[in-house]
Amino acid sequence: MKLQFTLQKEEKQTDARLGLLKYNDKTYETPMFMPVGTNATVKTLSPEEIKDTNSGIILANTYHLWLRPGEDIVAKAGGLHKFMNYDGPILTDSGGFQVFSLANPKDITEEGVKFKSHINGDSLFLTPEKSIAIQNKLDSDIAMSFDECPPASASYEYLKNSIERTIRWAKRGKMAHKNPNQMLFGIIQGGAHEDLREFSAKETVKLDFDGYSIGGVANDHESKEDMYKAFSYSTKYLPKDKLRYAMGIGEPIDLIEGVIRGIDIFDCVSPTRLARHGHALTKYGKINLKNSKYKEDFTPISDCNCYACQNYTKAYIRHLITCNETFGARLLSVHNIYYLNQLMQEIRDAIKNDNLLEFRDKFINDYYGGKYETN
Amino acid sequence: MKLQFTLQKEEKQTDARLGLLKYNDKTYETPMFMPVGTNATVKTLSPEEIKDTNSGIILANTYHLWLRPGEDIVAKAGGLHKFMNYDGPILTDSGGFQVFSLANPKDITEEGVKFKSHINGDSLFLTPEKSIAIQNKLDSDIAMSFDECPPASASYEYLKNSIERTIRWAKRGKMAHKNPNQMLFGIIQGGAHEDLREFSAKETVKLDFDGYSIGGVANDHESKEDMYKAFSYSTKYLPKDKLRYAMGIGEPIDLIEGVIRGIDIFDCVSPTRLARHGHALTKYGKINLKNSKYKEDFTPISDCNCYACQNYTKAYIRHLITCNETFGARLLSVHNIYYLNQLMQEIRDAIKNDNLLEFRDKFINDYYGGKYETN
Numbered sequence: 001m002k003l004q005f006t007l008q009k010e011e012k013q014t015d016a017r018l019g020l021l022k023y024n025d026k027t028y029e030t031p032m033f034m035p036v037g038t039n040a041t042v043k044t045l046s047p048e049e050i051k052d053t054n055s056g057i058i059l060a061n062t063y064h065l066w067l068r069p070g071e072d073i074v075a076k077a078g079g080l081h082k083f084m085n086y087d088g089p090i091l092t093d094s095g096g097f098q099v100f101s102l103a104n105p106k107d108i109t110e111e112g113v114k115f116k117s118h119i120n121g122d123s124l125f126l127t128p129e130k131s132i133a134i135q136n137k138l139d140s141d142i143a144m145s146f147d148e149c150p151p152a153s154a155s156y157e158y159l160k161n162s163i164e165r166t167i168r169w170a171k172r173g174k175m176a177h178k179n180p181n182q183m184l185f186g187i188i189q190g191g192a193h194e195d196l197r198e199f200s201a202k203e204t205v206k207l208d209f210d211g212y213s214i215g216g217v218a219n220d221h222e223s224k225e226d227m228y229k230a231f232s233y234s235t236k237y238l239p240k241d242k243l244r245y246a247m248g249i250g251e252p253i254d255l256i257e258g259v260i261r262g263i264d265i266f267d268c269v270s271p272t273r274l275a276r277h278g279h280a281l282t283k284y285g286k287i288n289l290k291n292s293k294y295k296e297d298f299t300p301i302s303d304c305n306c307y308a309c310q311n312y313t314k315a316y317i318r319h320l321i322t323c324n325e326t327f328g329a330r331l332l333s334v335h336n337i338y339y340l341n342q343l344m345q346e347i348r349d350a351i352k353n354d355n356l357l358e359f360r361d362k363f364i365n366d367y368y369g370g371k372y373e374t375n
Numbered sequence: 376m377k378l379q380f381t382l383q384k385e386e387k388q389t390d391a392r393l394g395l396l397k398y399n400d401k402t403y404e405t406p407m408f409m410p411v412g413t414n415a416t417v418k419t420l421s422p423e424e425i426k427d428t429n430s431g432i433i434l435a436n437t438y439h440l441w442l443r444p445g446e447d448i449v450a451k452a453g454g455l456h457k458f459m460n461y462d463g464p465i466l467t468d469s470g471g472f473q474v475f476s477l478a479n480p481k482d483i484t485e486e487g488v489k490f491k492s493h494i495n496g497d498s499l500f501l502t503p504e505k506s507i508a509i510q511n512k513l514d515s516d517i518a519m520s521f522d523e524c525p526p527a528s529a530s531y532e533y534l535k536n537s538i539e540r541t542i543r544w545a546k547r548g549k550m551a552h553k554n555p556n557q558m559l560f561g562i563i564q565g566g567a568h569e570d571l572r573e574f575s576a577k578e579t580v581k582l583d584f585d586g587y588s589i590g591g592v593a594n595d596h597e598s599k600e601d602m603y604k605a606f607s608y609s610t611k612y613l614p615k616d617k618l619r620y621a622m623g624i625g626e627p628i629d630l631i632e633g634v635i636r637g638i639d640i641f642d643c644v645s646p647t648r649l650a651r652h653g654h655a656l657t658k659y660g661k662i663n664l665k666n667s668k669y670k671e672d673f674t675p676i677s678d679c680n681c682y683a684c685q686n687y688t689k690a691y692i693r694h695l696i697t698c699n700e701t702f703g704a705r706l707l708s709v710h711n712i713y714y715l716n717q718l719m720q721e722i723r724d725a726i727k728n729d730n731l732l733e734f735r736d737k738f739i740n741d742y743y744g745g746k747y748e749t750n
Contacts, residue, residue: 039698040691046702069670069694077673077690085686295444298452311460315452316415319444323414326701327421 002181003089003141005030005211005243005264012354015235015262016347019243021056023089023141028056029348030243031259033250033340034091034267038064040074040084042337043272044330047086052307053337054345056088057142059267062134063095063126067119071137079139091267092140093247094131094173094187100149108148110165128173136179143177144213145170147187152219152226156193163189163200170207183210185245188234191216192226197233211243214263218248224373228257235262252281252343252367256360259347271340275332278321281339285367289318289332306338307331377556378464378516380405380586380618380639387729390610390637391722394618396431398464398516403431404723405618406634408625408715409466409642413439415449415459417712418647419705422461427682428712429720431463432517434642437509438470438501442494446512454514466642467515468622469506469548469562475524483523485540503548511554518552519588520545522562527594527601531568538564538575545582558585560620563609566591567601572608586618589638593623603632610637627656627718627742631735634722646715650707653696656714660742664693664707681713682706 001024009018019030034057035042035050042050042058050058060080065071077083080090100108103115112127131146147166150159170186177184186209190196204212214234217227227249235244243265246258250268258266274281278290282302287294289301295318300309308317308331320328350359364372376399384393394405409432410417410425417425417433425433435455440446452458455465475483478490487502503521510518522541525534545561552559561584565571579587589609592602602624610619618640621633625643633641649656653665657677662669664676670693675684683692683706695703725734739747 039694039700041695041700041702044701044705046705064698068698069690073671073690073694076671077688083688083691085691296448296451313452313458315444315448316458316460319414319448319458320416323439323443325414325416326419326705327416329701330419330421 003183005241007241009351010240011351011356013357014260015232016259016351016356017240017262017264018348018351019264021089024087026056026088028089030264031255031344031347031351032056032265033255033344034059034265035271035337036061036267036269037084037086038269039068040065040080042333043276044326044333047084049307049334050086050337051088053334054341055337057091057265058086058088059091059093060084060138060140061095061098062092062131062138062144063098065092065138066095066134067117071134075137075139081139089141091142091245092135092138092144094144094146095126095134096131096144096147097149097248099126110168128169129176132173132176132184133178136177136182139179140182142183142185142211143179145173145184145186145209147189147215149215150189150191152191152216154191156196159189159191159193159196163196167200167203167207170204170209174207174209183243185209185211185213185243187213187215187247188238189216190230190233192229192233194229194233197230198237201234201237205237205239209242211245212238213245213247215247217246218268224254224257227254228261231258231261231263238262250340252340253364253372255340255343256347256356256363259351260356260360271336272329272333275336276329278318278328278332279336280317280332281336283366285369289314289321294318301335304335304338304342306335308335378558380616382616384726385615386726386731388732389635390607391634391726391731392615392637392639393723393726394639396464399462401463403464405639406630406719406722406726407431407640408630408719409434409640410646410712411436411642411644412459412461413644414443415440415455417708418651419701419708420647422459424682424709425461425712426463428709429716430712432466432640433461433463434466434468435459435513435515436470436473437467437506437513437519438473440467440513441470441509442492446509450512450514456514464516466517466620467510467513467519469519469521470501470509471506471519471522472524472623474501485543503544504551507548507551507559508553511552511557514554515557517558517560517586518554520548520559520561520584522564522590524590525564525566527566527591529566531571534564534566534568534571538571542575542578542582545579545584549582549584558618560584560586560588560618562588562590562622563613564591565605565608567604567608569604569608572605573612576609576612580612580614584617586620587613588620588622590622592621593643599629599632602629603636606633606636606638613637625715627715628739628747630715630718631722631731631738634726635731635735646711647704647708650711651704653693653703653707654711655692655707656711658741660744664689664696669693676710679710679713679717681710683710
């Protein structure tokens with residue numbers, strides 16, 4: 001069944017919103033963080049473990065699944081849910097983000113994008129229609145329009161032309177979309193320029209999508225202030241009854257600042273990537289378990305109800321990470337995803353209590369010792 | 376509490392035995408296969424998953440834990456069980472196997488063995504007393520005497536001298552042993568020479584250990600026939616009321632042939648190593664999931680009740696392995712260990728029914744298509 005979003009409440013002080021997502025017999029609350037399962041697997045975790053971290057929607061990558069195992073095999077398996085044994089909602093990206101990182105600027109044309117496979121160097125061509133056709137076959141619950149992701153360094157002129165093309169691509173994708181159980185989102189670009197975000201949002205909204213994504217915000221080269229501006233400049237022009245998704249955002253403070261600016265859902269590889277590097281998220285900041293001070297620390301990562309904190313010590317997880325044992329990355333992945341979902345729960349509680357700004361200040365105080373700067 | 380072994384039954388046709396192991400409030404049956412958790416973790420798996428594969432005793436490696444995290448840290452954590460959160464029985468090896476593969480022959484003296492750490496090249500020295508002291512601190516349930524593992528190519532003369540020293544080392548280790556809750560096993564060596572195995576067994580039994588290990592049987596250079604002879608020549612001289620352990624043995628047919636020759640417990644890294652290479656054990660032989668014929672095979676690995684076979688297809692596991700996704704190795708580890716434990720259950724049933732030889736013939740017919748040769 002198609003996901004259904006209902007706006008429940010707007011916070012008094014900020015643009016933060018509470019929402020409900022209905023999905024078959026399940027109900028999820030927004031704002032929500034979505035873990036990433038690039039290759040139809042959230043790295044190191046089972047579907048049961050993903051659920052035990054209180055996750056709802058998970059993300060899978062269209063580009064990666066197109067190459068391996070191929071959308072036809074996933075379709076023959078009965079779609080992504082059956083293929084990977086996950087009965088919660090799944091969102092797929094358009095493939096654009098990966099493709100633009102592999103393409104030459106001259107290979108981006110009105111028709112689509114030519115690029116080389118990162119696996120075997122094969123020449124490939126991705127168009128808005130093809131991206132949608134792949135996502136239709138993958139049978140995710142939320143599909144993304146194919147958009148250009150220009151670099152943060154792109155000029156105003158380049159951005160403007162790119163947005164206009166992205167809107168034409170969004171229209172073509174919408175025409176090609178054939179899966180009645182799948183939501184289709186439009187994507188807002190425009191860097192930190194208010195007029196470009198306004199133009200992108202208004203024109204995309206005219207096409208009437210099931211939800212809207214904010215793109216071009218996860219770029220390392222932007223300042224935090226630019227990221228937060230991009231949130232505000234986009235959500236300002238989006239309809240209230242539709243889901244808003246900030247793509248590639250997962251740093252705890254950015255989740256809070258995004259929610260304050262009206263974002264509903266977020267995704268990021270960070271909790272699992274940090275885990276593989278031995279990092280754990282805690283209320284008092286990120287800790288690196290490779291640090292020798294944890295050698296004889298027989299306490300859990302933090303005061304937390306996740307499987308890792310309930311059963312294992314820092315000393316044991318440190319030992320596993322030091323020995324490159326997968327179970328270490330697995331325990332940290334469980335913890336980090338659980339942490340972000342717990343943070344989202346606290347954010348939702350703050351929206352209910354209309355005290356999200358106070359919550360943010362307390363968070364900054366605990367996490368950064370009060371020393372957080374946005375630019 | 377110290378493990379307790381009771382012999383339950385001897386098969387009519389062969390030297391196979393059924394036994395019971397009591398451990399705190401748990402009871403396990405032998406013959407049994409033990410998965411290996413080198414660094415205090417069975418690669419990719421949680422303790423709960425290990426139990427779900429119907430495993431009982433697991434093995435941990437003294438050499439690896441001595442180097443990382445160090446036996447003192449494990450002791451401070453409250454011993455191996457608490458450190459790794461496993462409440463089933465744990466067996467530790469002596470470290471000898473790893474150490475002899477790193478040492479120069481000239482560095483093996485009566486006192487002990489000098490060798491270089493495989494991690495940082497540090498010069499290290501392991502003695503019978505040190506091996507036992509480390510195992511005492513790790514607080515495993517079964518400890519091994521420190522023995523020399525001579526190469527399969529060793530001369531009769533070398534083997535004889537080596538066995539004599541191993542017996543002197545066993546005596547020193549037994550003197551040094553200080554953990555009242557830990558069984559200590561003696562180790563029988565002697566290659567495929569009946570007189571050397573007899574000498575090694577008789578002299579070791581005189582020292583009165585809690586159980587006996589058959590060493591020097593997992594060597595690639597021996598023929599299967601030599602391996603099976605080494606089993607028979609050793610168990611023949613061992614007391615019936617003590618556990619017998621064949622070290623490093625995990626190929627399905629070798630488990631059956633070992634049980635036929637009176638072995639009770641086996642360990643091997645094979646199920647988890649095969650998993651990491653994409654191989655699955657089935658009744659009809661080993662299959663390689665990297666094979667492209669499984670690309671669109673939407674059936675489970677086999678007709679099996681393990682978590683992997685109950686929830687995932689060959690096509691999905693193949694996809695995970697192809698993408699180097701850990702969850703693939705994890706599913707195959709679950710399956711392969713479950714398979715070996717299931718095989719041991721069938722072996723125990725055959726002993727109960729006094730038809731183990733018929734069981735072996737049927738196994739060879741199914742697994743090898745009848746074409747199995749022992750030499």
